[in-house]
Amino acid sequence: MNFEISAKDVMGRIGKLKTPNGVVETPALMPVINPNLKFISPKEMKRMGAEILITNSYIIYRSEELREYALKKGVHSLIESDLPVMTDSGSYQLMVYGDVEIDNATIIEFQNRIGSDIIVPLDIPTPPDASKEQAEKDLEITLEREREAIQLHDEMGGSSLLAAPIQGAIFPDLRRLSAKKAAELKADFYPIGGVVPLLDSYRFSDVVRVILEVKSELPPSAPVHLFGAGHPMVFAMAVALGCDFFDSAAYALYAKDDRYLTVTGTKKLEELHHFPCCCPVCSDYTPAELKKLPKNERQLLLGKHNLWVSFEEIKTIKQAIKERNLFELVENRIRAHPYLVAGWRVIKEHVELLELYDPSAKQGFFYTGIESCYRPSALRHHRKITNLTLQGEKFVISAFPDEKADFRLIPVFGVVAGEFYPAGHAELPDEDFIEDEAIEEGLNCLFNFLERNKKKRFELGLTGRWISFIEQRNIKIPENAVIGAVIRNSNSGGN
Numbered sequence: 001m002n003f004e005i006s007a008k009d010v011m012g013r014i015g016k017l018k019t020p021n022g023v024v025e026t027p028a029l030m031p032v033i034n035p036n037l038k039f040i041s042p043k044e045m046k047r048m049g050a051e052i053l054i055t056n057s058y059i060i061y062r063s064e065e066l067r068e069y070a071l072k073k074g075v076h077s078l079i080e081s082d083l084p085v086m087t088d089s090g091s092y093q094l095m096v097y098g099d100v101e102i103d104n105a106t107i108i109e110f111q112n113r114i115g116s117d118i119i120v121p122l123d124i125p126t127p128p129d130a131s132k133e134q135a136e137k138d139l140e141i142t143l144e145r146e147r148e149a150i151q152l153h154d155e156m157g158g159s160s161l162l163a164a165p166i167q168g169a170i171f172p173d174l175r176r177l178s179a180k181k182a183a184e185l186k187a188d189f190y191p192i193g194g195v196v197p198l199l200d201s202y203r204f205s206d207v208v209r210v211i212l213e214v215k216s217e218l219p220p221s222a223p224v225h226l227f228g229a230g231h232p233m234v235f236a237m238a239v240a241l242g243c244d245f246f247d248s249a250a251y252a253l254y255a256k257d258d259r260y261l262t263v264t265g266t267k268k269l270e271e272l273h274h275f276p277c278c279c280p281v282c283s284d285y286t287p288a289e290l291k292k293l294p295k296n297e298r299q300l301l302l303g304k305h306n307l308w309v310s311f312e313e314i315k316t317i318k319q320a321i322k323e324r325n326l327f328e329l330v331e332n333r334i335r336a337h338p339y340l341v342a343g344w345r346v347i348k349e350h351v352e353l354l355e356l357y358d359p360s361a362k363q364g365f366f367y368t369g370i371e372s373c374y375r376p377s378a379l380r381h382h383r384k385i386t387n388l389t390l391q392g393e394k395f396v397i398s399a400f401p402d403e404k405a406d407f408r409l410i411p412v413f414g415v416v417a418g419e420f421y422p423a424g425h426a427e428l429p430d431e432d433f434i435e436d437e438a439i440e441e442g443l444n445c446l447f448n449f450l451e452r453n454k455k456k457r458f459e460l461g462l463t464g465r466w467i468s469f470i471e472q473r474n475i476k477i478p479e480n481a482v483i484g485a486v487i488r489n490s491n492s493g494g495n
């Protein structure tokens with residue numbers, strides 16, 4: 001196995017990918033190197049945190065000078081780096097220009113000969129809004145080329161890794177089919193392709209659906225690359241959905257237009273009065289000073305900031321995985337844009353898949369909003385409490401924190417015994433300020449619990465928040481429960 005996972009949270013993981021030129025820790029960001037342009041040096045990228053780079057073998061192949069150099073001395077020497085290098089095949093150019101002057105076998109062989117660490121076949125990216133017929137046709141070609149790539153790769157020998165890109169536009173069944181076929185080929189690396197137009201237009205719900213469909217078919221041990229995702233505002237969400245690799249051309253493209261990346265979105269340099277960052281660039285310059293510099297200098301500095309902030313986010317995410325509070329980080333990050341909120345809420349449709357990946361041992365539970373209700377720990381708790389065998393006949397379930405009771409009633413989790421983790425130690429806002437969804441989740445759990453223990457009797461200590469929720473919706477309390485102090489006075493000695 002080339003990919004080894006050492007820590008997990010949500011569907012995200014910290015792993016190590018072995019490549020011929022070194023081991024890469026994931027989640028990893030691969031800065032895109034344009035072999036035709038001198039911009040930020042790979043040496044400096046390494047200092048910023050880059051462990052792997054990506055460049056385009058098609059651009060190298062097309063230039064006689066670059067091609068001859070790369071064939072003689074290798075791609076690492078060409079871009080002047082000892083880091084592992086992934087090479088793209090020209091698929092992106094195919095999407096943008098509609099045609100490339102190369103075939104699959106030639107570009108695979110070329111990537112092999114120049115010593116690429118990760119080789120990509122010439123897959124066909126289908127635009128998101130193409131017809132299903134088109135997407136099917138494109139996918140058929142992609143799958144055929146991947147089969148050819150595997151065969152060539154085996155024949156050529158060598159230790160490079162082979163990628164099997166996953167296509168299928170926004171059609172769930174095609175994405176699943178593509179992922180399934182790619183997994184059958186036992187490729188080393190799985191890029192999810194064709195998502196750039198979705199990311200560019202903030203169609204995050206579609207992106208989330210695509211990732212989850214793909215993840216449902218790939219084995220958990222497969223390293224996944226969200227191809228073309230380079231904006232740090234999506235990293236936390238994508239990692240939490242199980243993506244391990246990103247590539248950034250964004251750092252340079254945005255800098256070219258005087259745009260400044262942050263984890264909450266993009267700023268225009270002209271709008272900035274202060275830099276909300278402490279990277280070396282933002283420490284040495286004010287926005288006013290940067291604006292006065294000649295364009296090429298300004299562009300270089302903005303590009304550096306854009307990379308610094310991107311790597312900082314990768315480190316933040318890794319730490320969150322270690323601390324197992326990636327849910328909290330993502331729920332925080334999605335507040336940056338309503339479409340990110342909408343995108344993340346798609347997980348509600350895939351709770352079982354999330355549960356399969358999310359480790360059950362958590363450090364805690366910090367409620368940050370409605371999305372916290374979708375975490376598997378809430379679902380797991382509901383199942384656990386519903387299956388609990390009760391000893392005794394009468395029980396008190398109370399939402400009053402200071403009241404003596406057999407069980408607490410709390411939003412999201414519902415019926416909770418003190419020792420239950422993380423429910424018994426969850427940090428939630430005061431009931432009066434929590435969203436209805438959290439009360440509703442808690443109430444659903446309570447009613448399932450009462451239904452499951454039909455023959456027992458319960459007294460419910462309900463605070464005003466729960467009572468008004470029940471009254472407003474005309475919810476009927478099950479027959480084996482009463483609200484108030486009836487049982488307590490006759491049963492538990494008047495506490």
Ligand SMILES: [Zn+2]
Nearest residue numbers: 277279282305
């Ligand atoms: Zn900065």
